[in-house]
Amino acid sequence: MLRFALLRILSAIPTLFLVVVLAFLMVHAAPGGPFDQERVLPPENARNLAAAYHLDEPLPRQFGRYVSRLVRGDLGPSYYYRDHSVSDLIGAALPKSLQLGLLSMALALLVGISAGTTAALKRDTLLDRFVTGFSMTGISVPVFVIAPLLVLVFAVQLRWLPASWSGSAGFDRLLLPVLALSLPQIAYVTRLVRASMIEVLSSDFIRTARAQGLSTMSIIRYHALKPAMLPVVSYLGPATAAVLTGAVVVEIVFGVPGLGQLFVRGALNRDYTLVLGIVIFYAILIILLNLLVDLLYGFLDPRIREA
Amino acid sequence: MAAPIKQHRMIGSVYPPLRRAGMALVTLLCMLFAACGGDTGPDTRNVLNRGIGAEPESLDYHKARSSQAGDVQRDLGEGLAGYTPEGELVPRAALRWEVSDDGLEYRFWLRPDARWSTGEPVTAEDFVYSFRRLVDPATASSYAQSIIDVRNAEAILAGEKATEELAATAEGEFLLHVGLERPAPYFLALLTHQSMFPVHRASVEQHGEAFTRPGNLVTNGAYRLLEWELGSLVELERNENYWDNGSTAIDRVRHHFVTEPAVELNRYRAGELHITSNVPPEAFARMRDTHPGELRVAPYLNVYYYGFNLTKPPFRDNPELRRALSLAIDREALTESVTGRGETPAWSWVPPGVHNYEEQRFPYSTMSHEERESAAQLAYRQSGYGEGKPLTIEIRYNTSDTHQRIALAIQSMWRDVLGVEATLVNEEFQVLLSNMRAKEVTQVFRSSWLGDYNDANTFLQVMLSDAPSNLTGYANEEFDALVSKAAMQTDPEERRRYMQEAESLLLADHPVIPIYFFVSKHLVSPRVGGWGDNVLDYHYSQHLSLSPE
Numbered sequence: 001m002l003r004f005a006l007l008r009i010l011s012a013i014p015t016l017f018l019v020v021v022l023a024f025l026m027v028h029a030a031p032g033g034p035f036d037q038e039r040v041l042p043p044e045n046a047r048n049l050a051a052a053y054h055l056d057e058p059l060p061r062q063f064g065r066y067v068s069r070l071v072r073g074d075l076g077p078s079y080y081y082r083d084h085s086v087s088d089l090i091g092a093a094l095p096k097s098l099q100l101g102l103l104s105m106a107l108a109l110l111v112g113i114s115a116g117t118t119a120a121l122k123r124d125t126l127l128d129r130f131v132t133g134f135s136m137t138g139i140s141v142p143v144f145v146i147a148p149l150l151v152l153v154f155a156v157q158l159r160w161l162p163a164s165w166s167g168s169a170g171f172d173r174l175l176l177p178v179l180a181l182s183l184p185q186i187a188y189v190t191r192l193v194r195a196s197m198i199e200v201l202s203s204d205f206i207r208t209a210r211a212q213g214l215s216t217m218s219i220i221r222y223h224a225l226k227p228a229m230l231p232v233v234s235y236l237g238p239a240t241a242a243v244l245t246g247a248v249v250v251e252i253v254f255g256v257p258g259l260g261q262l263f264v265r266g267a268l269n270r271d272y273t274l275v276l277g278i279v280i281f282y283a284i285l286i287i288l289l290n291l292l293v294d295l296l297y298g299f300l301d302p303r304i305r306e307a
Numbered sequence: 308m309a310a311p312i313k314q315h316r317m318i319g320s321v322y323p324p325l326r327r328a329g330m331a332l333v334t335l336l337c338m339l340f341a342a343c344g345g346d347t348g349p350d351t352r353n354v355l356n357r358g359i360g361a362e363p364e365s366l367d368y369h370k371a372r373s374s375q376a377g378d379v380q381r382d383l384g385e386g387l388a389g390y391t392p393e394g395e396l397v398p399r400a401a402l403r404w405e406v407s408d409d410g411l412e413y414r415f416w417l418r419p420d421a422r423w424s425t426g427e428p429v430t431a432e433d434f435v436y437s438f439r440r441l442v443d444p445a446t447a448s449s450y451a452q453s454i455i456d457v458r459n460a461e462a463i464l465a466g467e468k469a470t471e472e473l474a475a476t477a478e479g480e481f482l483l484h485v486g487l488e489r490p491a492p493y494f495l496a497l498l499t500h501q502s503m504f505p506v507h508r509a510s511v512e513q514h515g516e517a518f519t520r521p522g523n524l525v526t527n528g529a530y531r532l533l534e535w536e537l538g539s540l541v542e543l544e545r546n547e548n549y550w551d552n553g554s555t556a557i558d559r560v561r562h563h564f565v566t567e568p569a570v571e572l573n574r575y576r577a578g579e580l581h582i583t584s585n586v587p588p589e590a591f592a593r594m595r596d597t598h599p600g601e602l603r604v605a606p607y608l609n610v611y612y613y614g615f616n617l618t619k620p621p622f623r624d625n626p627e628l629r630r631a632l633s634l635a636i637d638r639e640a641l642t643e644s645v646t647g648r649g650e651t652p653a654w655s656w657v658p659p660g661v662h663n664y665e666e667q668r669f670p671y672s673t674m675s676h677e678e679r680e681s682a683a684q685l686a687y688r689q690s691g692y693g694e695g696k697p698l699t700i701e702i703r704y705n706t707s708d709t710h711q712r713i714a715l716a717i718q719s720m721w722r723d724v725l726g727v728e729a730t731l732v733n734e735e736f737q738v739l740l741s742n743m744r745a746k747e748v749t750q751v752f753r754s755s756w757l758g759d760y761n762d763a764n765t766f767l768q769v770m771l772s773d774a775p776s777n778l779t780g781y782a783n784e785e786f787d788a789l790v791s792k793a794a795m796q797t798d799p800e801e802r803r804r805y806m807q808e809a810e811s812l813l814l815a816d817h818p819v820i821p822i823y824f825f826v827s828k829h830l831v832s833p834r835v836g837g838w839g840d841n842v843l844d845y846h847y848s849q850h851l852s853l854s855p856e
Binding site for chain 1: 361362364367371372444446447449455461464465466516517519537538561563564566569570573574577578735737738741742757775776778
């Protein structure tokens with residue numbers, strides 16, 4: 001297992017390098033630069049700025065400079081947020097994204113698995129229809145509709161919860177964003193679990209277990225849940241990555257200073273180093289999450305482990 | 308019955324990992340929520356919450372360039388001069404000053420009671436150090452042009468002279484001398500700009516780039532930096548050592564970063580903000596009806612314009628065509644039904660309300676709408692276009708709802724009045740910016756100009772033939788000569804005359820079509836006192852107060 005993990009991590013290095021090269025070329029290919037604005041700088045100022053950040057050097061030289069810093073673990077200074085380094089900025093945003101993303105995924109799993117299993121057991125009843133209908137809505141209503149609605153109801157009208165991150169210092173500032181971010185995930189997990197649970201429940205070994213007189217609860221707990229989780233696990237890796245990195249809308253609506261909005265601001269401001277830093281971070285995250293999912297697979301399904 | 312029970316136990320012992328996973332999930336959930344709490348709620352007594360738009364890119368006076376950074380910096384620091392809430396220029400860190408008759412030598416007597424947040428006195432040496440740092444090529448300041456009128460600044464910036472040669476010297480502990488290259492009567496107004504605030508030498512030298520961090524930053528204004536939560540807010544606390552601390556009413560100020568006006572509005576309505584930086588267009592009319600006393604709209608030194616690329620046909624050497632297009636734009640209709648937030652139609656380049664200046668206007672500003680339309684058609688024909696040969700052009704603007712609606716309206720006005728076939732091209736801001744600067748593909752483009760100080764020069768100098776921000780390629784020697792004559796002139800009357808003449812000339816040439824003047828738009832809670840409307844949209848927190856809920 002350890003060897004497998006190590007091999008996978010080593011084989012990710014060329015991928016990572018390719019990501020760095022492509023990202024570097026792409027940010028520099030985008031028109032404009034980090035110091036461009038409507039108020040065009042006088043040539044002397046522009047020259048001094050470019051020199052201070054080595055932007056006047058040829059691109060290969062800039063790339064060499066960047067990579068040599070990168071291998072030492074230094075992501076460089078931010079070109080736009082001139083008081084901060086890229087590591088500072090990512091370091092400040094990451095815990096917020098992690099809180100938001102992990103809580104949302106945990107909530108999605110908790111609610112999604114319970115609701116999905118219940119719906120599968122009570123198949124074709126009113127309860128099942130309700131759960132299926134709810135999850136259909138959760139998948140089809142986009143988060144940019146749900147999020148402002150939540151703010152309007154719970155923050156503006158009822159004033160129960162803060163409208164934004166900096167509106168409170170307590171954990172209540174997380175409730176609305178976590179809810180908004182997890183709703184579509186809950187819906188998706190529910191549907192996945194329901195479908196796969198129905199399939200598992202109709203298989204032979206479950207019938208055997210029933211024939212042996214086990215209670216429904218025991219069957220679910222000890223026999224059905226684990227095989228029914230396989231599709232959820234394969235969904236988990238990309239979904240966690242998506243929730244950690246793609247929470248831009250939720251972050252903007254609730255003012256959560258996370259990675260998603262930092263990335264968007266970096267791209268719009270042509271903050272080369274910031275964009276590169278976040279891209280590299282995302283790449284590492286996705287590689288690690290995929291590895292984790294593969295390892296989990298082995299744990300859940302012995303056939304894969306042996307293969 | 309015994310067998311199944313036995314099997315049950317056996318299975319149970321095989322599967323505890325799953326149960327553990329479930330337990331772990333619940334525990335994780337609880338821990339994460341617990342980890343996010345901890346702090347006590349914000350202290351709401353006498354804390355002012357202001358929305359400022361985007362996060363300041365820096366709190367270093369010499370490196371920042373955004374208006375948002377300025378909002379925070381004006382609370383932290385103080386220049387030799389500053390403004391009252393109504394926008395009147397007054398001495399701040401200086402007690403008084405004297406200007407020589409030729410307008411070249413300035414002497415500032417500093418307040419002996421001015422203190423840094425550490426308690427040390429603010430001296431003339433501090434200003435000398437700061438001015439040198441601003442112009443030093445190594446600082447690479449975006450705002451080095453604030454000091455360009457000081458003797459030797461240009462040469463220092465170009466790396467030809469040492470920073471010590473800047474004509475800013477301490478003639479005593481509290482006496483500062485500044486020598487100018489040319490009489491620049493707007494110099495005093497420039498001193499109010501945050502790029503001319505003093506930085507604290509010892510902490511800059513000790514902490515380097517990190518001198519703006521909480522705990523490191525030493526300031527001489529009404530507030531000091533308490534916290535900077537990246538991506539979220541900057542929190543300031545009353546500077547007990549400030550010389551005018553007795554007049555400061557609010558103990559703490561939180562500047563919140565909110566980029567989306569709609570999000571900011573929700574936060575205001577939820578009671579989280581006392582002041583917003585903007586009002587979203589779609590909510591403007593509603594807020595005017597439901598919160599009339601809270602909506603503050605004031606003229607602002609900012610002009611929204613369409614520029615022509617004068618380096619290429621069809622607009623090169625065809626002022627009549629440019630005039631026709633300007634005539635055909637119904638600015639009243641635009642400001643009433645398209646922008647609709649109190650903006651005023653622009654018939655001049657310099658906005659109204661500028662100190663010692665009367666804005667010049669297009670001669671057709673007094674015409675009726677119908678008269679303008681027929682004049683437009685006439686000019687269009689005289690410029691060589693007409694029904695048989697319609698003008699085909701592209702209008703470039705940066706992606707935004709407002710810009711798009713304005714572009715659509717202008718496109719249809721030009722089509723209806725003149726038969727011009729205009730296509731709309733929307734581009735990301737940085738793409739538009741590099742196109743405008745390259746002057747290769749642009750024909751008509753959208754831009755705006757925000758004045759840095761309350762003087763017509765901040766608008767006129769943009770259109771100088773060698774001005775970096777001149778995106779049109781306009782080059783008129785007569786205009787250049789008038790603007791530089793005005794900059795050399797110490798007599799305010801004479802100077803005003805030159806500048807007004809320059810603007811008239813500019814308007815006649817039509818390198819740009821000024822469309823409307825922005826207004827500043829804020830929602831200000833009824834609890835906030837001391838708010839004054841001014842053309843620079845400067846609202847120092849030290850002038851504000853907060854009544855109890």
